[in-house]
Amino acid sequence: GQLNAALLLSTVFSEKYRGRSMVAGDVAEVRLPGANNGVLHRPSTLLVRAGHREGTVLVWRGPGDGDVVDPTLYVAFGPLRTNRQFLKVINRTKLKEDVVPVKGGVDGRVETVFVSKYVKHLLDKLWNKYDFGTQLTALVREHPHHRLLFAGISHGAALAQAAALRFALAEPDAPQRPHAVTWNGYRWTDAAGSKLAGASVDMLPLVLSREEGGVRRWDSVPEFPADYAAMLGVMFLDADTGEFLPEGGEWRLGGTAVTVAAALRMKELHFARTAMRAMQLAMAMVQRSDIYRASSEKCLEWLQDLKLLEFEDVSDGEPAEGDAETVEDHSDEHGAESSEEEADAHDQEACVETRGD
Numbered sequence: 001g002q003l004n005a006a007l008l009l010s011t012v013f014s015e016k017y018r019g020r021s022m023v024a025g026d027v028a029e030v031r032l033p034g035a036n037n038g039v040l041h042r043p044s045t046l047l048v049r050a051g052h053r054e055g056t057v058l059v060w061r062g063p064g065d066g067d068v069v070d071p072t073l074y075v076a077f078g079p080l081r082t083n084r085q086f087l088k089v090i091n092r093t094k095l096k097e098d099v100v101p102v103k104g105g106v107d108g109r110v111e112t113v114f115v116s117k118y119v120k121h122l123l124d125k126l127w128n129k130y131d132f133g134t135q136l137t138a139l140v141r142e143h144p145h146h147r148l149l150f151a152g153i154s155h156g157a158a159l160a161q162a163a164a165l166r167f168a169l170a171e172p173d174a175p176q177r178p179h180a181v182t183w184n185g186y187r188w189t190d191a192a193g194s195k196l197a198g199a200s201v202d203m204l205p206l207v208l209s210r211e212e213g214g215v216r217r218w219d220s221v222p223e224f225p226a227d228y229a230a231m232l233g234v235m236f237l238d239a240d241t242g243e244f245l246p247e248g249g250e251w252r253l254g255g256t257a258v259t260v261a262a263a264l265r266m267k268e269l270h271f272a273r274t275a276m277r278a279m280q281l282a283m284a285m286v287q288r289s290d291i292y293r294a295s296s297e298k299c300l301e302w303l304q305d306l307k308l309l310e311f312e313d314v315s316d317g318e319p320a321e322g323d324a325e326t327v328e329d330h331s332d333e334h335g336a337e338s339s340e341e342e343a344d345a346h347d348q349e350a351c352v353e354t355r356g357d
Contacts, residue, residue, distance in 0.1 A: 001032055001042065001068065002062075002070065002072055002147075002149065003181055003279060004032050005030050005032070005042050005070070005074065006074055006076065006149055006151035006181050007151070007153065007183065007272075007275060007279055008028075008030050008276075009028060009044060009074050009151065010074075010077060010151045010153055010156050011272045011276070013044075013058070014076065014077075014078035014079060014156070015049070015053075015056035015058060015078045015081070016056075016078050016081050019049070019078075022046050022049070022058075023046065023049070024046055024047060024048065024049070025045065025046065026045070027043045027044065027046070028043065028060060029041070029043055030043065030044055032283065041063075041068070042062065042068050042070060044060040044061060044062055044063065044074065045060060045061045046058060046059070046060055047059045047073075047139055048132075048135050048139060050126055050130035050132040050135065051122075051125070051126050054081055054085055054088075055122030055125060055126060056078040056081070057075060057076065057077050057078070057126065057132065057163070058076050059075050059076070059135075059136065060073070060076060061074075061146070062074065071145055072146055072147040072149050073139060073140070073146045073148050073149065074151060075136065075148065075150040075151065075160065076152065076160075077150070077151070077156035077157075077159040077160045077163065078152070078155075078156050079152070079153055079156050079272065080154060080155045089118060089155065089186060090258060092116065094116070095116060095117070095190060095228075096114065096116070097112055097113075097114055098112065098113050098114070098120050098123075098166070099112050100112070100113070100166055100169040100170050102169060102172060103170060103171060103173070111169040111196075113169070113192070113197075114189055114192070114193055115188055115193065116158075116188040116189070116225075119159060119162050119188045120162075123163060123166060126163070127166070133167065133170060136167060137167075137171055137174070140175060140176065141175065144175035144176070145175075147176060147179060148174075148176050148177075148178045149179045149180070149181065150163060150164040150167075150178060150179065150180040150181075150182075151182065152182055152183075153182065153184060153185075153272055153275060154183070154185065154221065154270065154271075154272075155186070156182075157182035157185025157186075157205075158182075158185045158186050158187075158188045160180055160182050160185070161180055161182055161188065161201075161203065161205070161231060162189070164178045164179075164180040164197075164200075164201045164203075165196065165200055165201055168200040169196075177201075177202060178200075179202040179204075180202070180204065180205075181204045181206065182204070183206045183207075183208065183237075183275045184206070184208055184219045184222055184269075184270050185205060185221075186221050186222065186224055186225075187222070187223075187224060187229060187230055188228065190228060193229065194229040194230065198231065198232035198233060203231055203232070205222070205230070205231040205233065205234050205235065206234075206235050206236075206237045206244075207222045207235070207236050207237065207253070208237055208239050208270065208274055208278060209236040209238055209239065210239045210240060210268070210269060211238065216236070216250075216251055217265060218236055218253075218269060219265055219268075219269040219270045220256050220261075220263075221270050223253050223254055223255055223262075224256055224257070224262070226254075226256055226257060227255065230253045233246075233247075234253060235247065236251060237275075237278050237279075237282065238278065239269060239277070240278075240281075242278050242279065242280070242283070242284065242285050243282070243285070
């Protein structure tokens, strides 16, 4: 349930969609399938929002009573927001040294990790301009018994992974060790950074996949850039069954360039509606019993909801980057523009209805 909630908060309730106009204290009415074709209500309260357009994060607190008690702080990063970002991800791939001051211990102690130029730029802005690190530390101290879960899909996945590592390095004495669940994130660090992230954060990097004719294929985005390193502990999530399959043997991420074949795999398996459907299937598998039946109506409702939000999104019809924030964002881009994240190729309108054995 927490994984499904994390995915909804980082997609439907992201700054790109419903979360755009929400303020601290507002509630996201997260609903998930329950027993006997019922619905589990998991209302989550917005505590903090930070960032602007290209790098945004909303922190939510899970419900403290009602259908489900969920002592979790969800640190949900938004997906690509504008047309100009895709080429930034492709072009700004030079690794830059990220020096993270460590609180406590020996004065002047730092940790160093190499991070892609674009990801570091956005994290620096969140930490320095929006003071997000200070705000998150305060929330964690105020909620010492809450799980800390970073989450995101695609662009938001890379930011969530990198932000979780930065927080873990900077706050080694935090009341709880950070967790991160992500879907289809692109690569943002080298092998040493990936190893450090795996040692510092309880990471669950999910990659959407599908088997056909005895051969499994997966989204190409987590294989890019080819000379960067994927996160350790990759888990393939079957788009048709919801099964979790550990990476290993022939099922292992390689490295890919921007090619037609890679674009086709991305088109098939990368986008949010595919991930949402797979996670609903996974929840149905986990909760299967004689009295459990996934609420296919509500599952379909979320998929249709996101489809409508995608259709109505006007991010790239907004005034062209006129404020000071935007000028800063694009000062080193030399006018490069990009193609937007496309709508999911597959209109995933069918959800599972699972009955007990």
